[in-house]
Amino acid sequence: MSGVQEAGINTTEQRHVEDRLRELNSTxxxxxxxxxxxxxxxxxxxxxxxxxxxxxxxDHLQQLLFAARMKSGLMRRQTGEAxxxxxxxxxxxxLDQAIAASxxxxxxxSPPVLYDAGLATALDWLARHVGEEHxxxxxxxxxxxxxxxxxxxxxxxxxxxxxxxxNVVKHARTDQARVCADVVVDGDEQQxxxxxxxxxxxxxxxxxxxxxxxxxFALRERLEMLGGQLEIESRSGHGTRVALSVPYGSTExxxxxxxxxxxxxxxxxxxxxxxxxxxxxVLVADDHPILRKGLVDLVREQADFELVGEASDGEEAVAxxxxxxxxxxxxxxxxxxxxxxxxxxxxxxxxxxxRVIGLSMHQHDDMAQAMREAGxxxxxxxxxxxxxxxxxxxxxxxxx
Numbered sequence: 001m002s003g004v005q006e007a008g009i010n011t012t013e014q015r016h017v018e019d020r021l022r023e024l025n026s027t028x029x030x031x032x033x034x035x036x037x038x039x040x041x042x043x044x045x046x047x048x049x050x051x052x053x054x055x056x057x058x059d060h061l062q063q064l065l066f067a068a069r070m071k072s073g074l075m076r077r078q079t080g081e082a083x084x085x086x087x088x089x090x091x092x093x094x095l096d097q098a099i100a101a102s103x104x105x106x107x108x109x110s111p112p113v114l115y116d117a118g119l120a121t122a123l124d125w126l127a128r129h130v131g132e133e134h135x136x137x138x139x140x141x142x143x144x145x146x147x148x149x150x151x152x153x154x155x156x157x158x159x160x161x162x163x164x165x166x167n168v169v170k171h172a173r174t175d176q177a178r179v180c181a182d183v184v185v186d187g188d189e190q191q192x193x194x195x196x197x198x199x200x201x202x203x204x205x206x207x208x209x210x211x212x213x214x215x216x217f218a219l220r221e222r223l224e225m226l227g228g229q230l231e232i233e234s235r236s237g238h239g240t241r242v243a244l245s246v247p248y249g250s251t252e253x254x255x256x257x258x259x260x261x262x263x264x265x266x267x268x269x270x271x272x273x274x275x276x277x278x279x280x281x282v283l284v285a286d287d288h289p290i291l292r293k294g295l296v297d298l299v300r301e302q303a304d305f306e307l308v309g310e311a312s313d314g315e316e317a318v319a320x321x322x323x324x325x326x327x328x329x330x331x332x333x334x335x336x337x338x339x340x341x342x343x344x345x346x347x348x349x350x351x352x353x354x355r356v357i358g359l360s361m362h363q364h365d366d367m368a369q370a371m372r373e374a375g376x377x378x379x380x381x382x383x384x385x386x387x388x389x390x391x392x393x394x395x396x397x398x399x400x
Contacts (some may be wrong), residue, residue: 032227047155050110061102062361066382067294069095073386074301103361111158112334112361116341117370118147119154123179126162134169136177143182146192153246156226157181157194160219164196164242167216172200172240183248190248191228199239205232216242279306280397283326285317285343286310286359287335291382295330298386305393314338321347326354327397330389331376333360333367341374348375355396357389 072088107129114122120142127138161179168177180195220230228246282299284307286292292310299307308324311317315337321329329347333340344356358371358379368379377399378392
């Protein structure tokens, strides 16, 4: 009888232990979830600071410099003094240098293309940037399935790849590297897998007490907090392969242009063409007031142009375009409420005869394709000359 009682006691104790283990596991899972949330919040906080600094450069310094150069271009065309053209040309050159320096700093802090065009395009920009700055040729194999992805993950992966490529530049003693990124299925979970590899000097992964090791250790810690993992394969003289895996997260993407329902333009535009007006009707959309004024002044100076309105955000640009039926819309890419890509999609879907010209501080190759896919007929960087912009407007109008 005592044996039966002892067995019953042991069974009861075992149940208590099992229940306690389940509670502990549940607690650990909740804590792990909180740690992942905290990691995402920390990444967002760090990036907010970077974006704030980049925003100061983009929204103020760069725009002011460009507006000043635009004004100097106007003065040079208006004056007949023999000495002023040379002085203003020198001013143009200095402003060019200031714009280039501030743009480089903004890109280093937080490249806008990461937010405006997604992870795949940002990694393409990073590869070109590393090549131009450090002479490292980066071969890319990037899946289009990377986007959409949650912003904290997108930012983290971009920073991780940048850090790993910096390690290649500093330590690998090679001028070649490869970056591969795709979405893979691991059981019931989708993961983003990014691989950065080179055939350079390599190192012993066991001995990570180096500058490179500190960076890789920190990277491993951040990945684990996000529910991901880091794999390192390397051997002295045989290169290095670093693989990152992190759970895939999607964000709600914007509707494609075909899904946007807007009224089709009728009436005023057709009547104006029938009247034979030769003036080019221009709508200016830019959120920076000083730069917008510079563009407005430039348009008003042209005898064959007519300013029909100015907008400070994408929603306003769409509303004014539907009301005014301009020939040309000068569209800033980065604006509040609705960005230039979204506004361009809506305008070109509803007003097939309107020509949109994209304007941005981004380098030409970073956003040109995205703007053209949205419906723009041309794309110019704000660092270009006023004459180039005027020529683009006239060329775009002639296409109509």
